Amino acid sequence: MTLTDDQNRASEEPVVTELPENVSIATEEGRKLAEQLADAAPHAKRLLEVRNLSTQFFTKDGTVHAVDDVSFELDYGETLGLVGESGCGKSVTALSLVRLVPYPPGRIVSGEIIFDGIDVMKLSNEEMRLLRGKKIGFIFQDPLTSLNPTLPIGFQIAESARIHLGVSRKAAADRAVELLSKVGIPRARERLGDYPHQFSGGMRQRVMIAIALACDPMLLLADEPTTALDVTIQAQILELIRSLSEEFGTAVILITHDLGIAAGMCHRVNVMYAGRIVETGKVDDIFEHPQMPYAWGLLGSLPRIDEERGTRLRTIEGMPPDLINPGPECRFSPRCAYVHDKCREVEPELSSRAEPGHRARCWATEPGGWLNGSQ
Amino acid sequence: MATRTATIDAAPLRTRPTSLWRDAFSRLIRNRLAIVGGIIVLTLLVLAVFGPYLAPYPYDQQNIDQLARHGNLPLGPGVEGHLLGTDALGRDLLSRLFDGARISMTVAFVVQAVVLLIGVPVGALAAWFGGRIDQYLMRITDVVYAFPDLLFIILLSVAFRETFFGQALDGLLLIFVAIGIVGWVGMARLVRGQLLSLKEQEFVEAARAIGVSDFKIVTRHLLPNAIGPMIVAVTLGIPGAILAEATLGFLGIGVQRPRASWGVLINDGSLWMRVSPHMVIFPAIAIALALLSFTFLGDGLRDALDPKLKGKQ
Amino acid sequence: MLGYIVRRVLWLIPVLFVVSVITFAMMHAAPGGPWARDKKLPANVVAALNHKYGLDDPIPVQYLTWAGNLLRGDLGPSYQYIDRSVNDIVAQGIGVTAQLGIMAFLLSIAVGIPLGVIAALRHNGLPDYSATFVSMLGIATPSFILAELLILVFSVQLHWFPTGGWRTPANWVLPTIALSGFEIAQIARYTRASMLEVTRRDYVRTAQSKGLRERTIVVVHMIRNALIPVVTVLGPLLAFLVTGSFIIETIFNLPGIGRFYVLGIAQRDYGLIMAMTVLYAAAVAVLNLVVDVLYAYIDPRIRYS
Numbered sequence: 001m002t003l004t005d006d007q008n009r010a011s012e013e014p015v016v017t018e019l020p021e022n023v024s025i026a027t028e029e030g031r032k033l034a035e036q037l038a039d040a041a042p043h044a045k046r047l048l049e050v051r052n053l054s055t056q057f058f059t060k061d062g063t064v065h066a067v068d069d070v071s072f073e074l075d076y077g078e079t080l081g082l083v084g085e086s087g088c089g090k091s092v093t094a095l096s097l098v099r100l101v102p103y104p105p106g107r108i109v110s111g112e113i114i115f116d117g118i119d120v121m122k123l124s125n126e127e128m129r130l131l132r133g134k135k136i137g138f139i140f141q142d143p144l145t146s147l148n149p150t151l152p153i154g155f156q157i158a159e160s161a162r163i164h165l166g167v168s169r170k171a172a173a174d175r176a177v178e179l180l181s182k183v184g185i186p187r188a189r190e191r192l193g194d195y196p197h198q199f200s201g202g203m204r205q206r207v208m209i210a211i212a213l214a215c216d217p218m219l220l221l222a223d224e225p226t227t228a229l230d231v232t233i234q235a236q237i238l239e240l241i242r243s244l245s246e247e248f249g250t251a252v253i254l255i256t257h258d259l260g261i262a263a264g265m266c267h268r269v270n271v272m273y274a275g276r277i278v279e280t281g282k283v284d285d286i287f288e289h290p291q292m293p294y295a296w297g298l299l300g301s302l303p304r305i306d307e308e309r310g311t312r313l314r315t316i317e318g319m320p321p322d323l324i325n326p327g328p329e330c331r332f333s334p335r336c337a338y339v340h341d342k343c344r345e346v347e348p349e350l351s352s353r354a355e356p357g358h359r360a361r362c363w364a365t366e367p368g369g370w371l372n373g374s375q
Numbered sequence: 376m377a378t379r380t381a382t383i384d385a386a387p388l389r390t391r392p393t394s395l396w397r398d399a400f401s402r403l404i405r406n407r408l409a410i411v412g413g414i415i416v417l418t419l420l421v422l423a424v425f426g427p428y429l430a431p432y433p434y435d436q437q438n439i440d441q442l443a444r445h446g447n448l449p450l451g452p453g454v455e456g457h458l459l460g461t462d463a464l465g466r467d468l469l470s471r472l473f474d475g476a477r478i479s480m481t482v483a484f485v486v487q488a489v490v491l492l493i494g495v496p497v498g499a500l501a502a503w504f505g506g507r508i509d510q511y512l513m514r515i516t517d518v519v520y521a522f523p524d525l526l527f528i529i530l531l532s533v534a535f536r537e538t539f540f541g542q543a544l545d546g547l548l549l550i551f552v553a554i555g556i557v558g559w560v561g562m563a564r565l566v567r568g569q570l571l572s573l574k575e576q577e578f579v580e581a582a583r584a585i586g587v588s589d590f591k592i593v594t595r596h597l598l599p600n601a602i603g604p605m606i607v608a609v610t611l612g613i614p615g616a617i618l619a620e621a622t623l624g625f626l627g628i629g630v631q632r633p634r635a636s637w638g639v640l641i642n643d644g645s646l647w648m649r650v651s652p653h654m655v656i657f658p659a660i661a662i663a664l665a666l667l668s669f670t671f672l673g674d675g676l677r678d679a680l681d682p683k684l685k686g687k688q
Numbered sequence: 689m690l691g692y693i694v695r696r697v698l699w700l701i702p703v704l705f706v707v708s709v710i711t712f713a714m715m716h717a718a719p720g721g722p723w724a725r726d727k728k729l730p731a732n733v734v735a736a737l738n739h740k741y742g743l744d745d746p747i748p749v750q751y752l753t754w755a756g757n758l759l760r761g762d763l764g765p766s767y768q769y770i771d772r773s774v775n776d777i778v779a780q781g782i783g784v785t786a787q788l789g790i791m792a793f794l795l796s797i798a799v800g801i802p803l804g805v806i807a808a809l810r811h812n813g814l815p816d817y818s819a820t821f822v823s824m825l826g827i828a829t830p831s832f833i834l835a836e837l838l839i840l841v842f843s844v845q846l847h848w849f850p851t852g853g854w855r856t857p858a859n860w861v862l863p864t865i866a867l868s869g870f871e872i873a874q875i876a877r878y879t880r881a882s883m884l885e886v887t888r889r890d891y892v893r894t895a896q897s898k899g900l901r902e903r904t905i906v907v908v909h910m911i912r913n914a915l916i917p918v919v920t921v922l923g924p925l926l927a928f929l930v931t932g933s934f935i936i937e938t939i940f941n942l943p944g945i946g947r948f949y950v951l952g953i954a955q956r957d958y959g960l961i962m963a964m965t966v967l968y969a970a971a972v973a974v975l976n977l978v979v980d981v982l983y984a985y986i987d988p989r990i991r992y993s
Contacts, residue, residue, distance in 0.1 A: 098897060100893065100896055100897060129899045129900075129901065130899060131899065132896070132897055132898065132899035133897065133898035133899035133900070134899060137897075138894070138897035140893065140894060140897075142890060145889065145891065146890040146893070146894045147891055147894065148895070148909050148913070149891075149913070149989055150912045150913050150986075150987070150988055151912075159898060160898045160899070163898075163899065163900060163901075163904075164899060194992075195989070195992060197988070197992075198992060208894075211894070211898065214898075514702075517699075517703075518702065518703055518706045521703040521969070521972075521973055521976070522706075522710070522969060523927050523930065523931050523969055523972045524927075524931075525931040525932075526931055526965055526968055526969060527710075530711060530714050530715075530961070530965060531714065533718070533953050533956070534714040534715060534717060535714075535717075535718060537718070537719050538718075614827075618830050621830060622832065622935065625832050625935070626935070626950065626953070627954070628953070638832075641832065641833055641836060644836070645836050645939070648836065648840050649844050655833075655836050655837070655840065656837075659829070659833045659836075659837060662829075662830065662833060663825075663828035663829060663833075664828075666827060666828045666830075667824060667827070667828045670824075670827060670828075
């Protein structure tokens with residue numbers, strides 16, 4: 001049962017790929033319907049298809065394989081989580097999608113990125129520039145350094161609208177006010193002329209969200225949007241992103257190292273490790289039936305409120321992997337508690353598991369593997 | 376379902392552990408400009424110390440007879456065995472340049488010594504005691520800082536030239552004091568800044584708790600950590616001192632004649648520019664080399680000691 | 689922000705006070721007195737002169753009189769030119785000096801900043817190396833040397849520009865370049881370093897993610913952030929311009945106040961030296977104040993806090 005997606009794509013017959021007129025993708029019902037359609041017609045048009053993406057950084061110590069042969073899809077209006085520890089390649093993946101990998105020293109060396117039917121890798125720089133901000137919005141991790149300290153926030157929000165939508169300055173300012181109100185900043189019109197340092201951390205991140213959504217993009221890339229914020233603010237910001245994406249039908253790729261956040265926000269999750277996707281599937285499936293020891297480690301390491309006090313926090317033993325000389329073995333094998341010889345020789349493929357859409361990269365949990373059947 | 380602790384093959388460490396200084400040194404070596412600067416600095420130092428023995432002629436020897444053979448004009452480069460020519464009084468330019476190097480290097484290092492002697496204690500006291508003492512000291516430094524350097528140096532030189540003090544060491548003593556007095560302020564500010572940030576760290580509290588005396592804490596624990604920026608500041612401050620000395624020489628209120636400060640050589644040369652441009656060009660090159668070499672070396676030291684500032688891979 | 693300005697203005701007072709005291713003290717501590725020239729004057733003449741200029745009053749009285757006069761704008765007499773006061777001399781020459789200073793300043797900014805920006809944008813490319821090379825030359829060549837070299841090449845050899853005087857605009861070229869050479873180099877260096885810093889900032893990445901044109905990002909987002917640290921350097925550079933001007937005026941024989949200052953130093957005209965030193969120091973202090981206020985104004989983090 002290890003059919004790959006390519007093998008699934010047998011027929012070329014036209015399939016219903018659009019929702020009926022009266023059903024919006026923003027509703028629960030609409031999303032379920034879209035899922036069914038997508039599952040039934042695997043080659044229907046998706047918002048984003050990434051195939052064999054590899055991004056590398058050329059340093060004097062060697063070539064860092066930050067993103068190594070990564071493939072995934074994203075549907076219109078869907079929220080996908082990219083979860084993993086620091087350095088696993090999730091941020092670089094997002095930057096690669098908009099071709100903002102800093103060069104030097106980084107470069108996308110291979111792969112296909114099809115966004116809304118457009119082959120991103122074949123676009124000229126100018127065409128790519130027109131995509132950014134207009135169809136793809138980006139939220140960065142640290143709102144303090146990501147906002148220009150010498151420009152008023154109203155200007156920074158209106159900029160995208162003026163450039164991509166060609167609206168007048170006044171219309172852009174109105175839109176900025178509208179967006180600021182939407183993201184929950186009181187007295188928006190008065191605060192248009194204020195500078196970033198006059199806002200608190202949580203408010204600054206709301207401003208960033210407003211900037212990212214200025215042109216009503218189809219995709220929102222949120223790179224650890226709450227990591228730099230207080231815990232109490234985190235929930236507010238995440239809820240804001242969720243409600244806005246639902247309201248506007250914006251697809252979201254949420255990058256985080258925090259599984260709890262992914263659980264609350266995403267429809268599907270990709271778990272990344274050492275530049276590879278090691279498990280992917282619907283969020284419930286991954287949380288209830290994780291199929292990869294790394295995922296177990298991540299889940300097990302979450303402190304739980306119902307544990308006895310005094311139990312030691314569980315960690316995943318070992319050191320983060322070396323991305324410069326990845327060998328042929330499973331990249332998690334040095335740290336895995338269930339490792340067998342096979343793992344140290346050959347890296348497993350991302351293969352299907354019981355639930356539809358659930359795939360994992362582990363010899364042990366494959367059908368016939370030494371952990372199959374057990375948790 | 377817990378993850379059993381697994382045996383780990385610890386990945387071998389990729390680099391040898393090194394000290395701060397060794398790291399900095401290896402970074403410095405890789406900076407070619409800094410190396411060139413360093414070599415020139417060393418050359419100047421050698422000239423400064425051994426100049427009188429290395430020079431082909433005494434710097435004040437006037438070879439009038441040679442001039443007479445060539446129309447009583449300064450000799451050009453290569454004439455009569457003078458590699459760089461002579462000045463209007465027949466004095467060998469190369470030898471005079473050596474003397475100028477001696478003067479410049481002496482001024483440079485003595486002034487920096489003065490700067491350290493005054494600036495470091497002032498900065499350290501201000502940082503350590505804080506409060507009122509800090510305020511007073513900083514007010515004083517602010518006022519001294521507001522007085523334009525060159526004006527003050529010129530004033531001092533003019534006022535005291537004729538005194539015994541001003542004549543000492545061919546006028547060099549006066550120059551040391553004048554340039555040093557305006558120069559210590561920057562060092563004091565630097566030391567104060569460094570110590571203020573270090574003072575807040577926990578090891579200071581720990582040392583105090585053990586009963587280490589204030590003086591020892593400052594001298595043994597705090598100051599050594601600030602040595603890096605201090606070295607950089609000293610190196611980058613030298614071009615300013617060399618420039619000030621040359622300017623004084625040019626204005627005629629610096630080192631006493633017949634000593635050959637580079638500034639004096641330029642002044643002399645400016646009178647003969649039409650016929651003997653070499654009298655201006657060679658001292659100009661000498662000054663340029665001195666200024667550039669210390670600047671490159673200082674920049675290299677700064678990058679080596681704090682690579683975060685540079686950010687280059 | 690207003691409080692900041694007020695405090696800085698008030699700070700001028702003690703600074704100028706100390707400057708005047710130090711200047712006064714040094715001139716009076718110097719041996720020889722204002723009449724000790726080449727030919728020794730008979731004692732009774734000296735005594736009469738001392739009395740005429742109030743030099744036989746006790747020192748504190750002298751200082752107070754002098755300082756009081758200064759505050760009223762009376763710069764005192766020149767001991768060198770008996771028919772003129774320092775005010776006359778300053779009035780005569782200030783136009784030339786001010787014009788030279790302004791031109792040199794504008795040239796420094798007009799050349800230095802673009803040089804630094806281009807060098808940073810084409811980092812490690814040819815423009816970067818040439819700009820860096822030029823600024824290295826600028827740093828290595830003090831103004832008086834640059835002046836002599838310019839005269840040598842453009843005046844003596846090429847006869848393009850006159851050697852001295854201030855009659856025609858052609859006279860303005862060489863002195864302005866000589867005075868601003870060092871500044872151009874420093875401004876270019878600082879601007880380049882600052883721009884390189886800015887290139888690595890996160891908000892540049894945000895601007896790129898918005899799909900802005902590179903030119904827009906540079907002009908609208910980067911330059912204003914890069915120039916803020918450069919402004920802090922302008923203060924010392926302006927001081928440099930002020931003190932460098934009198935050397936340039938001497939070399940090019942320009943009829944400004946600087947040339948009189950240098951002559952006064954040579955002739956030990958204490959009245960002139962004291963008054964003009966305080967004048968120069970005051971100019972530097974005021975210019976520094978203007979720069980500080982400008983800095984507080986252009987950085988929104990300070991302006992609105």
